[in-house]
Amino acid sequence: MSDSRNAPCTLEVALGSRSYPIHIGPGLLGDPRWLAPHLAGRQVMVVTNETVAPLYLSRLRQGLAADLEVRELVLPDGEATKTLASVERIWDALLAAGFNRRCTLIALGGGVIGDMVGFAAACYQRGVAFVQVPTTLLAQVDSSVGGKTGVNHPRGKNMIGAFWQPRVVLVDTDTLVTLPPRELSAGLAEVIKYGLIRDADFLAWLETEMDALRGLDPAALTRAIERSCTLKSQIVAEDETEQGVRALLNLGHTFGHAIEAHQGYGNWLHGEAVGTGMLMAAELSCRLGWLSDEEVARTRAIIEAAALPLAAPAEMSVEDFLAIMRLDKKNLDSRLRLILLRTLGEACIHDATPPETLAALLEAFPRR
């Protein structure tokens, strides 16, 4: 083993008594050093999905001591699984196995698995230990920090849930080898987002390292994930209750949600829609006089370098966008609230965009 395999990059998410480490690097999954200190007792249940199980479940089990009582639960893959019924399956399995309050749930998979298993842990016997092992780039840079867990309801996404922090997050960059390229790009959209909203230096670094990232260079991935998690944890720490600065994390999301909702969730990946949405936010920021043409061009270039779409769906009209955007949770009263860019590396919350400026952007933005 190389040295880098023995010393992952570690970031501490500071939350008082609920603080926890995120370990990032290649080869972490099968190494018992990173999980063992964070298990609450001897009872461990690994919950994963049918796609991830054959790839990484046995490797994860190598990282769990032989004298633990380990159970496995494999759920179907996909957002359609993110329901209360799936969480009930987890609770049923825990109770059937006689697991007590000192058990630990390990989520092995992407954001859907992490959200569901975290919620199951939050409510099993009023809260048990939870460990995240995210295997998609999006989950690694997004769900690792913030403590949001939950499931969808037929009337809305993430409507049922809890804030519940993990004991440790294990980001094994080796798991990205099996990630479909579209999903890698979708994760890169969120990575780029952190640079755009808060860290111009990181954005510049991403511009030079995008090829290395897409080529799955472990050192570049580790650095990108570490910086993304650090920026997100700074923002969350400044605004745990989601009243102010945390809204900046939604750069590109209002436009992106409109695309996802119009196209039907799953046809565009969330990160793809956010990528296009960030470009729309940049172009609107330019129309408001904040970004220069050159800054918009840089934004477009890095989104393109990440292989993310640069155009909205052909069939989406201006009115389609506006109708969905008006329902956005961020809006207060009847004013449309958008996250825009003052400059590259600095986002702001803006609820005074002139309707005609927004309409002109939506009209002019390319379709494909």
Next chain:
Amino acid sequence: MSDSRNAPCTLEVALGSRSYPIHIGPGLLGDPRWLAPHLAGRQVMVVTNETVAPLYLSRLRQGLAADLEVRELVLPDGEATKTLASVERIWDALLAAGFNRRCTLIALGGGVIGDMVGFAAACYQRGVAFVQVPTTLLAQVDSSVGGKTGVNHPRGKNMIGAFWQPRVVLVDTDTLVTLPPRELSAGLAEVIKYGLIRDADFLAWLETEMDALRGLDPAALTRAIERSCTLKSQIVAEDETEQGVRALLNLGHTFGHAIEAHQGYGNWLHGEAVGTGMLMAAELSCRLGWLSDEEVARTRAIIEAAALPLAAPAEMSVEDFLAIMRLDKKNLDSRLRLILLRTLGEACIHDATPPETLAALLEAFPRR
């Protein structure tokens, strides 16, 4: 209105940023002063059951300003309702009404309603405001403090839940007028418990005031509820995570749960089983040389004065008790852990009761 109606007794449960008041007294329900300051926004949903709704729902609504958006949800009465399916009905109703994160859920009813509505509030959009209006004595002295919410699972009681604190608890002693006498006695069992485990003066006061309490004297009820909530909140504050002293709240519960489980939940009320269980704990404490015969006689007398049963079910054998008690959650490893009395007003956790002493108590304890 009398003066006492204008000035309820108020107790503050100290939990840092999650601190909340408990207002106790007659005539609180229809008075808008006690609810208004604690509503998160204009959207309010009152959840109650079919027994309580015709008695107190309209009075509660008088305490809610006319410009609020108030919805009502009436669930069936009884422990069998305390399921995840009922909580889903609450979530469905909230979403159908378009309620957002600034809504408030009000639980109007006994412990089942309080536990379910608290859990629904804990997980709706990752947590919304929650108000408790307990209408049984048991709920007033037990669920008002501690933040435990949840539902039953076919494999166990309270297996799914969360810790979630209310914004305010409104204890209107007038609601006890309609409480069936058996349920009043069941609530008194928990009141007596606080005296037995922690406050000999309160126990002595209860001995003189038991007739006034059973006669629903508002001043006596207010004092008994206030003292019970104060003692519980002291214990909870000393041990939020339920590792040590909080276990003392389970005096009588290990024996009581055995009776409830053997008889089928609902045939004996929880408080009735706890009443008999406390007498069993007192008699065992006497056999261990801690309580005098006179102290046991005082314990028996106050349990009798509260009209609680003094004998275990006729058909329960020593082995019936032991088989169920061995499954108790408080046990560590294979040792039976019991809450016993060092003296009246001082409980202790004891896991070294000689098996033959316990068997002798179970053999000798009266059956009916």
